[in-house]
Amino acid sequence: MSFFPDEVIIEVLARLPIKPLFKTRAVCKLWYGLPSDKYFVKLYNQVSDKNPMVLVEVHDSTEPNSSLIGVDNSRGVSKFSLDFLRDKVNIRASCNGLLCCSSIAVKGVYYVCNPMTREFKVLPKIKDQNLTRFYPDSEATLVGLACDPSRGKFDVVLAGYQCAGSSRRPDKTFACLIFDSDSNKWRKFVSFQEEIFTHMNRNQVVYVNGALHWLTGSGSYILVLDLNFEVWRKVSVPDETRYGTGNRVYLLESDGCLSLIEISDTWMKIWVMKDYERELWHMVDRVSLGCIKGLVHGIFPIAQTGECVFLATHKQVLVYHRTSWAWKEMYSVQNNATLPLWFSAHAFRTSIFPCE
Secondary structure, X not given: OOOOOHHHHHHHHOOOOHHHHHHHHHOOHHHHOHHHOHHHHHHHHHHHHOOOEEEEEEOEOOOOOOEEEEXXXXXXXXEEOOHHHOOOEEXXXXXXXXXXXXXXXXXXXXXXXXXXXXXEEEOOOOOOHHHHOOEOOOOOOEEEEEEEOOOOEEEEEEEEEEEOOOOOOEEEEEEEEEXXXXXXXXXXXXXXXXXXXXXXXXXXXXXXXXXXXXXXXXXXXXXXXXXXXXXXXXXXXXXXXXXXXXXXXXXXXXXXEEEEEEEOOOEEEEEEEEEOOOOEEEEXXXXXXXXXXXXXXXXXXXXXXXXXXXXXXXXXXXXXXXXXXXXXXXXXXXXXXXXXXXXOEEEEOOOOOOOO
């Protein structure tokens, strides 16, 4: 050890996967305390930000529980589970290494967990259970997770249309519940909305600039919840995507910025909002889809950086390298899989952010 300064050793350890990192704690007192050291946690999370991955919940007809597959551009494929929750859950949102999961057995029960460290927190039960049983599927229409490593806290958002009286018909009342990890409490506010969201719109929630973003079902604009002021507002999408016909649009995050990916029969266009305050979009890449022509109609972008884009098909996870213009298959499921991968794929990155 005398050949290497502590600063160099810490830089090396910050690039290890979670499991090997925790095994190194047995080496010495310094290494043992690193996962709880504020400087090291910040460094580790900064390194992980540059290496996103795709987390896929694979449902196999021969297995009682689903399994989690992590698809990493640099480290390949790894398998792990959420068995430490001791509950059967659906993953509803992902943000900066944490997952928000809802219990399948008990409506209104939510968890926030770090699948890498196997830490988790059961959120306080909501006194009025009807607030979590929004139309149309008895769960919150929108579920958002906002994990802010710089502040050491996270928020969970449940939002949806409440049913009018005893009927199953929703009105325009849009209830929003926000859980604050600092106060360990829920708070509620009500507004009026007329938005429609598809499964993919609900699934691809993006947390940037202190706000959660959902693309509406029409793709004509983005519905934004500002967590600092607890207000909803609308953000415009690029005019070219708004007035395009037959193209699909998806909302992602790219190196801390809001991004849109537009897919047509032959092209994939990548937009990034360079000026958030003025809502100025720039097209940063235009990718030919000729190499994967047979997969275009069933392909969905899941995660990206400035260097690569992860996309899911019915049974595959692909990565496109923007600098080399190369496509690569990273993962493929067997015939037993019962759901298309894009129904259960989430952007993810490793983190030692505590959630207990």
